[in-house]
Amino acid sequence: MSEVLDNTPIISVITEIEALSWMHKDKNKEKIVKEFIDDAAILALTPMVVAECVRIRRSRKIKTPDAIMAATAIVHNLQLITSDADFNHIIGLNIIDPFKI
16 A cells, blocks of 8 residues: 555546535645645546446446546556445456555
8 A cells, every 4th residue: 555655646537526526614625635636647538448437337337437437447557545335346446445454
């Protein structure tokens, strides 16, 4: 996990959209999220990601944004850091649950 945390964050464009859309009464928390996004490398939605997303959605019931995040990680051979069980059992997806380390 330390090698993941020590590197520049790499996120999908969907993660960027969801994070920047998040609103909190504590504007300092929103500022922290914005700074995180500013420091991150943003991966675009490419034809390969779209194809992988379609494969995932045809194989299981999953929300499109979640399928895009999973597909982005698979296509770019990245680990997805999440505790969301909706990502379990997606073939080819390498997950790190931050609450289990």
